Amino acid sequence: MTTGHLARFSLLALGAGLLAGCAVSGPGQLRVHEATLYGAGAQRIVWVYGDLGSGSSSSLKLGQDTVTLRAQVSDPLATPGSLSVDGKAAYVGRIDNAAVRLTLGQDGAGRFTVTPLAGNRVQAVYHTDGARWQKLSATSGLATGGAVSGLRGAGQLTDAEADALTRALSGQGPLAVAVLDEASAPDARIAAEPRPQEQRRTALYVLSSSQIVRTSTPAPANGGQTMNSGTVRLGEVARGTNASAESPSVIVARSAGEVRSLYAVAYGRQGGTPALPGLAPGEALVGVFIGQRSTGGYGVRATGAGVQGNTLNLRVELTAPGAGSITTQALTSPWVIVRVGGTFSSVNVTDQSGRPFPQ
Known part of the structure; x- marks a missing residue:
């Protein structure tokens, strides 16, 4: 083999070694839970769960981003058993889809009128005045609200994830959160590599106070x-x-x-x-x-x-x-x-x- 061939072989071997070193490994028992907030929310929030084993960190590819996973940090979005993502409690990414999914009217007596737009299937609608939360009695037409513990029971959220979102969304004045059937979500779940043992996604449509029509x-x-x-x-x-x-x-x-x-x-x-x-x-x-x-x-x-x-x-x-x-x-x-x-x-x-x- 000539010297040129040896040099080329060495470079190829080195490149393969570097690529192998950059491969994402993922934690053991990897689970990925996602909440996609459309409308006024405009964010994708992803909690990552898993076992770091004897190591202090691991890596994971979410969408186009390679992130580092470590022990969880103190943060309002942190949930029991989840790992920190690049030093944050969860992976948070922006999404751009301003299409209206649902309209909501409210009168002075607290009654609501829910109107999902064509092609949008709604599983549940929640409303808050900034402090107290209600779940509406219907997902279309006239509805009344009943007191609930925030977003617990919404989609595939765990209670801890629902509580974290409730804390984050409270205190902003009146707003509404509609739980969309996943088939109504305008995009797919976030891609995760390596493939998780479990992957959940809850699609939510958030209406700010200005989008709630007052009668x-x-x-x-x-x-x-x-x-x-x-x-x-x-x-x-x-x-x-x-x-x-x-x-x-x-x-x-x-x-x-x-x-x-x-x-x-x-x-x-x-x-x-x-x-x-x-x-x-x-x-x-x-x-x-x-x-x-x-x-x-x-x-x-x-x-x-x-x-x-x-x-x-x-x-x-x-x-x-x-x-x-x-x-x-x-x-x-x-x-x-x-x-x-x-x-x-x-x-x-x-x-x-x-x-x-x-x-």
Whole structure:
């Protein structure tokens, strides 16, 4: 064999050795569980389970990405028995499919109208106001909601995976989650190499607050929750996440015309406006708008009020998405409207830390 042939053979052997060293091995008893969030979710979340044996790490190919698996980390998405993926609790990838799968309407009495679009089979629909979760009684037509423990029972999610998604999606204001039949999902399960012993996939369609159509029903005469704060009676009338306000602002309404203008801002990016509340003598509505945000997870609520001189001092609590939260990928503009009594000519708003609210 010539020297040239020997050199070529050595290079080929070296290349084969390098390729063999790069092959993914995968952990023992490999299981891959996937939640694909379409609509406002726009994410693919994959939990990986398996046994690392005596080693501290392993490798796996998910889609086009080769990832490193190690012992699980402390993270809101972590589930018992799962492995960390490149230092995170789960593999998270973006998906781009904005096609509408379902429409949802809700009236002031809490009743829903569910309309799946042609070609989409829906197994279940869940709704949350940001804190409490309901499962709807029907997947098409008129439906009512019954209290449930978040997304438990949705698709092929384990209870731990459902709890992790529930935590991640909560606190973003109203939203709905439809469980799609896998045949209705627009793409296939994520490819995994080596082949898992078990592979599950739950396809979900997430509707943000702006996609839930509000139908008009008479509003309660005295608004919603009522709190006494010194000499000022404070009641929350409405709250949402999709105002037309782009910047922080505070709006006071003392007449029917001003109430109409206030509600036009609050419901400016939603499909319907509820009946306007009336005002008793000496009452006013105050709307607090925190301005536009790039994702869900933000919110505002009133916690107390008092009058000093001619100034109404209104205290609010502002919330923001925590680390690791799964936020709806849509522009939001959170707001709250409260009813107050008393005489005042100006409004001073502070947050839970005592910082002045920009207005």
